[in-house]
Structures are given as C-alpha cells and as structure tokens.
Amino acid sequence: MQTIVAFALPPYETDPAVRKAAKLIQQGELVVFPTETVFGIGANALDKNACRKIFEAKNRPIDNPLIVHLAAREDIYRYAGSTLPPYAKLLIDRFAPGPLTIVVQNSGAFPDVVTAKLPTVCLRVPSHPVANALISAAGVPIAAPSANRSTRPSATNARDAWEDLRGRVSMIVDSSMTPGGIESTIVDCTGEHPAVLRDGIISREEIAAAVGIPLERLGDTRPTITPGTRYKHYAPDVHVHAVRSGENESKSFSRAIELYRKGKNVRVITLNKLSTVPAEIQVVLETPEAFARSIFSLFRAAERDGVEHLFVVLLPEEGIGRGVNERIRKAAGER
Ligand code: TXA
Numbered sequence: 001m002q003t004i005v006a007f008a009l010p011p012y013e014t015d016p017a018v019r020k021a022a023k024l025i026q027q028g029e030l031v032v033f034p035t036e037t038v039f040g041i042g043a044n045a046l047d048k049n050a051c052r053k054i055f056e057a058k059n060r061p062i063d064n065p066l067i068v069h070l071a072a073r074e075d076i077y078r079y080a081g082s083t084l085p086p087y088a089k090l091l092i093d094r095f096a097p098g099p100l101t102i103v104v105q106n107s108g109a110f111p112d113v114v115t116a117k118l119p120t121v122c123l124r125v126p127s128h129p130v131a132n133a134l135i136s137a138a139g140v141p142i143a144a145p146s147a148n149r150s151t152r153p154s155a156t157n158a159r160d161a162w163e164d165l166r167g168r169v170s171m172i173v174d175s176s177m178t179p180g181g182i183e184s185t186i187v188d189c190t191g192e193h194p195a196v197l198r199d200g201i202i203s204r205e206e207i208a209a210a211v212g213i214p215l216e217r218l219g220d221t222r223p224t225i226t227p228g229t230r231y232k233h234y235a236p237d238v239h240v241h242a243v244r245s246g247e248n249e250s251k252s253f254s255r256a257i258e259l260y261r262k263g264k265n266v267r268v269i270t271l272n273k274l275s276t277v278p279a280e281i282q283v284v285l286e287t288p289e290a291f292a293r294s295i296f297s298l299f300r301a302a303e304r305d306g307v308e309h310l311f312v313v314l315l316p317e318e319g320i321g322r323g324v325n326e327r328i329r330k331a332a333g334e335r
C-alpha cells in the first residue's frame, strides 16, 4: 500500500490534506493524524471492516478495544446519553474538548471490533485543531489508538508514525509535534465514583478537583482493568532502566558511569541536571510537562542513535509525573 504524507496547514476546515484524509476515512481507509496527546491511527468507528484494518496495521491484539474520537462535546451526550452520572458531566464540562477519555455504557452504536465486546466504550473529544477538522469533515466518529506498532513507543510526530506504519496506512497527516506527548487520561464513568484507569495528561488531582468527590481506588473494589494494560507497551529496542530516587539512584548512576567508561553507548534522561553524571550523556528536561512531551520521541531517538543503556530518572509521583512514570516503567519491562 502506498502511504501519502501531507502537511496540514490552517485554515484546517478547507485544507486539502484534511479534506483528502476525511475522504479516505469515509472510504473505509486508515489515516494517521495528530491529536493534542499523541498521533492516532484512525478509521470510521461505525465501519467494522475499516476498524479491523487498524488491528492488522498495528499488529494489535483483537481483545484490546479502541477509543472513539468525536467532533464536539455534544456528541458525547448523543452516544452516552442517559447513562451518564452527574460527575461525568462535570468532567466533560471541564475537560472536553481535551485529553480526557471517558468510559461509558456502549449504546450499541459501535461494532464489537471497537469495544472488544465489552458492554462499555471509550469516548474522547480531542482539542487538536487538525483532529477536530478531520472528524468534522469525515462526518463520522473516528476510532483511533496511538499510531505505533503494538508494543512500541507512541508516535508524537509524523516521522515516528512513518517509521512504524509506512505501507500500512493510506495517509499520514503531518503537523507539528504533539503538545501533550503522553496519552489521554482514561476515567471510568460507569460506577458510583469516577475511577482513573490510565494516568495521562490530566492528573488525578485535576480530575478529583473537577468532580468534588473521591475517586474510586481500583484494586480495592474491582480489578484495575483497561485491557491494554495487560500487554507489553511503549518499549523501544533499547535496554531501559527506570531509576527511582533514594539510595538506588546513586547506585544506578554509578552503573551508568561504569558502562560509559567501558565504552558502552549510554544515555541518561533526567528532570534535573545531575552533578555526578558526565554532561555529554545527559538529556535534561527541566519540567514534568517537557518530560511528558519528549519522552516517547527520546525513546525512539535513543534507538536510532544506537544507545545500549538508557537510564530514565522517574519523576515525583504526582500530577503528570504519575502518567510519565507509568510509561517509563512499562518501557523498562516492569508491570
Ligand atoms: O491520547 C490518547 O488516548 C490516544 C490518542 C490517539 O487519542 N489514544 C490512545 O489509544 O492512547 P490506545 O488504543 O493506544 O489506548 C487506549 C486504551 C487501551 O489501553 C484500551 O485497552 C483502553 O484504552 N480501552 C478502550 N476501551 C476501553 C473500555 N471500554 N474500557 C476500559 N478500557 C478501554
């Protein structure tokens, strides 16, 4: 399959690349497009044959359901309708459009291939103007997982998506690097209290503040299950070491320095500059937001640069740091 790559330029409503992409979606083809979190690989969510192609292109296990992307907040009410608890409305008012995904009862609108036969479905209204223009122009909801091959780091730019998906999708809509860098926060809205199933750009603290009631602590009441968490994830073809703070930290840095002195290709990704580690092997990101924005592309850059040992210093376990740490731990092969 030939993959067209075209850059989207404003005004997106009339942009030829967006128009072409919308047409392909309507024809049942796959299109890679930017969102405010990461790039997605999209298909018409109402067309089961089109959605099946996503699983083939990504080599994704068929029991891992997809997020449905909608053009406007009102569309959430159209698909989730009467089953929404009051706290879900508060979340929608506060965070949609934006990097929030809610789990709601499937009204029956979406085929089994989208929901993996669960009684629920994930809905999200992206705030990225290209995603928004594409969904509006296509006139259908777009099912889209992250635009990487299964097990690989998510793509935060068109080049990274191209690396994994060229020849497997009809089109890649190019745009600047995605501003968020990690995926949306998934909140289960089917229970009495909201439950965060996947940490993401919006922090638990922000979710809790918006709803004004305690979050359900999964694990206590029911399993922490989004089907995707069962699988290997986010992993580059590099030995990733997740570095915890405390005593282990200095041990890890000694190990990094030792490997480097032995001539190994070593890199350290860190929030704050490390005085004990040679400057030439450090990537210093300075803010948790910058860390989130860059982490997936740095995983892929390390791979391309032939890095053998990538040490990544975990962030404080709060705010966006929680979501970033989850990606680092998974990349390092931890559960
Ligand atoms: O930021 C994002 O959310 C990106 C962009 C493209 O929107 N999408 C994304 O999709 O991260 P994906 O497929 O890589 O991750 C979706 C996660 C998977 O772990 C999947 O198991 C879970 O959502 N999921 C989907 N439907 C679900 C449901 N009904 N209940 C619980 N988890 C669900």
Ligand code: MG
Pocket: 145, 146, 154
């Ligand atoms: Mg993914």
